[in-house]
Amino acid sequence: MTDALVLEGLTKVFAKPAVDHLSLTVRAGELYALLGPNGAGKTTTLRMVAGLMKPTSGSIAVFGVDALANPAGAKQLIAWAPDEPMLYDRLSPMEYLEFVGGLWGVAPAEGRARAETLLKLLGLWENRDQRCETFSRGMKQKAALAGALVHDPKMLILDEPLTGLDAAVARQVKDLLQERVKGGATVILTTHILEVAERIADRIGIIKDGKLLAEGTLQELRDRAGEREGTLEDVFLELTGEAEALPA
Amino acid sequence: MIGPPGSILWLVSHELRLSWRGLIGGPRARRRLTIFAVLGVIFLLVGLQVGFALRRIQAPVNPLTALAALAAVSVIFTLMLSQTLAGATEALYARGDLDLLFSSPLSPRKTLTVRFLALAANAFAAFAFFIAPFLLPVALVGHPAWLGVFAVLGDLALSASALGLVLAVGLFALIGPRRTRTVAQVLAALIGAAVFLTAQLRNILGGKASTSLALQLMALGADPRFHLPPLADWPLRAALGQPLPLLAMTGAAVGLFTGASAWLTGRFAGDAAAAQGADTARVRPSAGPAAPFARGAFAATFMKELRLLRRDIALISQVLLRVLYLLPLAFVLIRNAGAGAGYLLPGGAAGLALMAGQVAGSLTWITVSAEDEPELLACAPARPATVRAAKLAAGLTPLVILLVAPLAALIVLAPGVGVAATLGAAAAAGAAGLINSWHPSPGKRSEFRRRRSGSLLIGWAQLLVGLFIAAATGLAAAGLLWALAPAFVAGLILLALRRPEARIAEAFSAQA
Numbered sequence: 001m002t003d004a005l006v007l008e009g010l011t012k013v014f015a016k017p018a019v020d021h022l023s024l025t026v027r028a029g030e031l032y033a034l035l036g037p038n039g040a041g042k043t044t045t046l047r048m049v050a051g052l053m054k055p056t057s058g059s060i061a062v063f064g065v066d067a068l069a070n071p072a073g074a075k076q077l078i079a080w081a082p083d084e085p086m087l088y089d090r091l092s093p094m095e096y097l098e099f100v101g102g103l104w105g106v107a108p109a110e111g112r113a114r115a116e117t118l119l120k121l122l123g124l125w126e127n128r129d130q131r132c133e134t135f136s137r138g139m140k141q142k143a144a145l146a147g148a149l150v151h152d153p154k155m156l157i158l159d160e161p162l163t164g165l166d167a168a169v170a171r172q173v174k175d176l177l178q179e180r181v182k183g184g185a186t187v188i189l190t191t192h193i194l195e196v197a198e199r200i201a202d203r204i205g206i207i208k209d210g211k212l213l214a215e216g217t218l219q220e221l222r223d224r225a226g227e228r229e230g231t232l233e234d235v236f237l238e239l240t241g242e243a244e245a246l247p248a
Numbered sequence: 249m250i251g252p253p254g255s256i257l258w259l260v261s262h263e264l265r266l267s268w269r270g271l272i273g274g275p276r277a278r279r280r281l282t283i284f285a286v287l288g289v290i291f292l293l294v295g296l297q298v299g300f301a302l303r304r305i306q307a308p309v310n311p312l313t314a315l316a317a318l319a320a321v322s323v324i325f326t327l328m329l330s331q332t333l334a335g336a337t338e339a340l341y342a343r344g345d346l347d348l349l350f351s352s353p354l355s356p357r358k359t360l361t362v363r364f365l366a367l368a369a370n371a372f373a374a375f376a377f378f379i380a381p382f383l384l385p386v387a388l389v390g391h392p393a394w395l396g397v398f399a400v401l402g403d404l405a406l407s408a409s410a411l412g413l414v415l416a417v418g419l420f421a422l423i424g425p426r427r428t429r430t431v432a433q434v435l436a437a438l439i440g441a442a443v444f445l446t447a448q449l450r451n452i453l454g455g456k457a458s459t460s461l462a463l464q465l466m467a468l469g470a471d472p473r474f475h476l477p478p479l480a481d482w483p484l485r486a487a488l489g490q491p492l493p494l495l496a497m498t499g500a501a502v503g504l505f506t507g508a509s510a511w512l513t514g515r516f517a518g519d520a521a522a523a524q525g526a527d528t529a530r531v532r533p534s535a536g537p538a539a540p541f542a543r544g545a546f547a548a549t550f551m552k553e554l555r556l557l558r559r560d561i562a563l564i565s566q567v568l569l570r571v572l573y574l575l576p577l578a579f580v581l582i583r584n585a586g587a588g589a590g591y592l593l594p595g596g597a598a599g600l601a602l603m604a605g606q607v608a609g610s611l612t613w614i615t616v617s618a619e620d621e622p623e624l625l626a627c628a629p630a631r632p633a634t635v636r637a638a639k640l641a642a643g644l645t646p647l648v649i650l651l652v653a654p655l656a657a658l659i660v661l662a663p664g665v666g667v668a669a670t671l672g673a674a675a676a677a678g679a680a681g682l683i684n685s686w687h688p689s690p691g692k693r694s695e696f697r698r699r700r701s702g703s704l705l706i707g708w709a710q711l712l713v714g715l716f717i718a719a720a721t722g723l724a725a726a727g728l729l730w731a732l733a734p735a736f737v738a739g740l741i742l743l744a745l746r747r748p749e750a751r752i753a754e755a756f757s758a759q760a
Contacts, residue, residue, distance in 0.1 A: 050627045075629040086624040090559040091552065098541040102548020103628035103635075108541035115541070131559075147624075 002064045004028040004155050004186035005049065010058035012210075018044045020210035021058070026203075028063070028154075031177065031187045033201035035194065037240055041210035042190040043082075046157050049188075050080035063154060076104065079153035083160035085144030089133035093124050093143040096132065097150045104151030111150060118146040122172065138169040145173060149180070156180060158189040162196060174200055198232035208240050254354055256362055263366035267373075291381030298382060299389035307394075307488055311476050312466060317484035323443055325404050328371040330439035332405075332412030335367045337419075337432040360513045364409060368505065372405035393489025400487045400494075403501035410508035417512055433562035437569050545630035546638045553615045553642030563696055564646065567610040571603060571650075593662055597669035598722030600654075604647060605676030605714035612643035612681040614696065617688045632753050640681045647677055665725040672721025675735075679713050679742055686747045688755050709745055713738050 005026040012019040019041040026032045036042050047053045049060055051071045060067040060074070067074035087096060094115060101111030119125045122142040127135070132143055141164070148156060156177070162170045177187050178200055191197055197204055198218060205215045214224050222230055225238040236242075251257030307313065349359045376398060387395045419428040468474050482493040542548040557564060616639045619625065625635055651673055659666030687706045716738035723731035 052623060052626050072629040072631070075627055078627070080623075080627040082623065086621040088552070088556060088620055090556050095552070095555060099548045099552040100624070100628075102542050102551075103545050103625070103630045105544060105629070106541075108543050111541040 002028065003061075004030075004063060005188065006059075006061040007045070007049075008059045008061075010045065010048065010060065011056045012041075012044050012048060012053065013056045017210050019048070019055070022207065022210060022212055024205055024212055024215060026155075026186060026188055028186055029181060029184050030202040031181045031189070031200055033197035033204045034188060034190045034207065035197060035204060035236060036190075036207040037242060040207045042207060043159050044210075045207070046080070046159055046188065046190065050078060050157055051075050052080070077154045079148035079151065079156045081144055081148040081156070081158045081161060083163050085140045086147070087132045087140055087144055090131055092127075092129045092131055093119060093146065094128040096143060096147055100147040101150050106151050114150050114152065115146070118149055121176070122146055137164045138166055141165055141173070142169065145176070149176075153185065155186040155188065158187070160191060161189055162191060162193055170196075194232045194236055204232070206236060206239050214239050256358060256365075259354075259359065259362040260365055260369065263362060264369060264373075267366070267370050288381055291378070292385065295382040295385040296389070299385035299387075302386055303390035307484075309481055309484055309488070311468075311474055311481075312470060314476055314481035314484045315468075317487060318480060321400070321404065321483045323446070324375060324401070325408055326439055326443050328375070328404055328408035329412055330436040330443075331371050331374060332367050332409045333415055333432050333439075334436035335370065336409075336412045336416035337429045357513045361509055364413060364505070364509050364512070367412065368402075368405040368409035371408055372402050375401050375405075394487070396489035396494050397487045399498060400483060403486075403497045406501040406505040410505045413512055414508055430561045434565045437562075437565055441569050545628070545634050546641075549630075549635050549638035550642045553639055554645060556620075557611070557614065557642065557646060560693065563614065563693055566696060567607060567614070568646075568650070571607060593658075593665045594668075594722045594725035597658075597665055597672060597725040598718040600651075600669050601672030601676045601721040602714055602718040604651065604673035605680045605717065607647050607650075608644055608677035609680035609684060609710060609714075610696075611646060612640055612684040613689070613691075614693060615639040615643035616681075616684050617690050618693045618696070619690070620693070622690070633749060636685050636752075640685055643684075644677055644681055664727060668721055668725035668731075672717055672724065675738075676714055676717040676721075679717060679738065680710065682742065683710050683713065683745055686745055686752060688752070706745070709741055713741050713745075716741070 003025050005024075007022055007024050010019055010022040011017060022041070022045060034042050034045070044053065048055050049062070049067065051067060051074060055068070062074040062077050065073045065077065088099075091099065097115035097118070098111065101108075101115070106114070116125070119128050122145065124139065124142055124146065127139065132140060135143065141161070145161070148158075158177075161173055161177075165173065174196065177189070181187055181202075189197075189201075201218075203215065203217055204221060206213045206221070214221055216224070218232060218235070221232070221235045221239070222228055225235045227234045227238055230238070250261040349356075349363075379397065379401070383394065383397055387393075416428065416432055419431055423431060482497060485493040486497045542551045616636065619639075625632075628635075655666060655670045655673065657666075658669055683706065716734040720731045720733075720735035720738065723734070
């Protein structure tokens with residue numbers, strides 16, 4: 001089976017390298033959590049995968065499609081959901097989903113049906129004709145998530161999807177992501193809420209200074225860090241060396 | 249900042265600092281400052297000349313000068329009202345800012361009073377800024393009492409703020425928060441346009457008509473039987489520094505402002521809260537079965553852009569008001585061209601083409617460059633050229649709707665001129681749209697009035713293309729083959745401005 005995402009020597013240099021010869025593989029149908037301290041290069045990596053930024057060097061393959069040689073082909077398979085929802089204040093969620101569906105070339109009838117299902121699932125059906133400018137943060141996040149799912153992507157990339165959400169909405173989003181994974185989709189997310197990664201991720205990658213420090217299941221990471229019974233937080237702090245910075 | 253923290257003075261200086269940064273901040277701030285400084289020096293030099301010239305002249309107080317002063321006061325008050333009405337609604341919506349102020353230990357009454365005072369201060373500053381370089385030398389050289397003009401300006405600013413606030417809150421109660429904002433912005437723009445058009449009466453009515461109007465007014469002023477209503481000369485007397493009128497006007501303005509401010513402080517906080525939350529809870533019932541989704545990237549983008557344009561009435565009104573602002577120009581063209589009667593319509597056709605280019609330039613800037621979510625488009629698999637074409641088409645649609653009836657009428661009445669005008673308008677609009685598409689200058693919709701038009705060169709080229717196409721349209725409408733010459737030049741400039749797809753894509757990805 002083709003891997004969902006293969007990064008080989010991915011590098012992005014601004015004033016200094018933000019991503020530094022990063023190589024990692026995400027398998028099809030898994031939920032992969034990319035963790036790292038602030039400024040580690042997580043968002044830059046994901047933005048390059050989503051086609052929003054050109055790498056300085058290296059390669060990106062999305063389900064075998066070379067994302068640099070054939071960006072449109074790769075984008076067709078991906079949905080990108082940044083931490084700030086990409087919404088139009090003056091459109092309703094239904095109109096927004098119509099627009100996104102059109103951009104990804106979804107057939108009108110199919111798009112309409114998917115939009116209805118998603119809005120009902122996310123509890124936005126009653127608000128479908130209301131303009132997004134009147135929405136709360138959680139509602140906006142859900143509308144944006146519906147936009148990411150309306151074209152039924154094979155790979156969903158989410159940057160801090162749970163930031164600012166209340167417990168109920170966060171639970172709804174987590175459940176939805178897990179359902180998608182069960183349905184065969186691949187999910188890659190970044191988060192600072194390590195308990196979330198610990199609970200829902202199949203595999204976890206930890207990066208720092210643009211380099212991959214460790215990768216594997218939680219147990220594999222524990223073994224690597226020598227934290228047999230530790231939480232992901234303990235493992236993360238140990239592997240990133242941030243534990244030493246904490247007061248004794 | 250001036251004054252102890254938390255004092256009214258301190259808060260006012262904070263507001264003025266924000267206004268100043270709004271005025272000179274952003275891209276090209278240094279250039280704007282330089283222009284202001286150069287203009288200030290020029291005005292000052294001219295002001296000194298005027299000051300010496302007027303040194304020994306006493307301003308007469310008679311019906312004519314009183315009428316002139318009344319007219320000036322009316323115009324300034326109307327313009328200030330336009331400014332304060334728009335400002336008051338912005339204040340109603342600036343909840344982030346008000347949240348911060350209301351969550352501080354400062355009294356809400358003080359906070360709001362300062363916010364209202366800042367409205368007045370901004371209105372005052374907008375006029376004082378231009379008058380001061382002239383008036384100060386005049387006052388210093390021989391007429392210190394004329395500094396009363398500043399006091400009258402302040403009185404007008406306070407009164408206009410009071411009325412603007414009452415109007416805003418009244419509109420809010422009548423039609424709700426969202427519509428208030430739109431209506432107030434449109435109203436403010438219309439008031440401004442009305443004053444502008446009145447000032448352009450000479451261009452619109454023609455020299456004879458406007459002269460006769462002025463003569464009639466002068467004759468009225470000079471007629472010994474004509475008497476102004478009581479106190480009608482007080483604005484003039486106040487401006488000339490006469491104590492009683494000055495004190496009376498200032499007292500009235502301060503009273504009006506204080507009364508309105510005291511009455512509104514309680515209401516205003518409530519309205520601002522409603523502005524934030526009123527629509528959140530309301531769920532609009534769905535209007536029957538939903539329409540089917542658009543097919544493909546072009547249709548979806550086209551629909552989205554049309555929806556966004558239609559829903560931003562304030563923005564659209566700003567764009568379409570340019571049509572009003574171009575009216576005097578069109579009248580001049582028609583009248584000058586109409587020296588020989590046969591050229592009257594070609595002049596109009598040229599004006600129409602020019603207007604079409606201007607309006608299309610604004611509309612396509614909104615649809616092409618002022619994209620709210622460039623990242624969404626950048627990560628979509630749709631062809632950028634398709635999305636851009638849809639945006640151009642959506643930007644030109646309102647113009648087509650605006651022009652279709654007059655052009656159809658023109659084609660029926662004068663087929664040759666009508667066809668030339670239609671082709672000219674289409675060419676000018678298309679050219680403006682293409683230039684915007686080839687040279688995008690990303691910005692926010694809210695920055696429409698202060699948008700950048702790419703480089704200076706592109707701005708000039710855009711203007712030149714519009715003028716050449718307008719000239720070609722006028723000549724073609726007059727049946728002259730010479731029309732080909734400016735059309736050819738416009739085509740050449742367009743060709744020079746054209747960019748390869750890869751470079752356009754780069755400009756757009758930089759936006760994302």
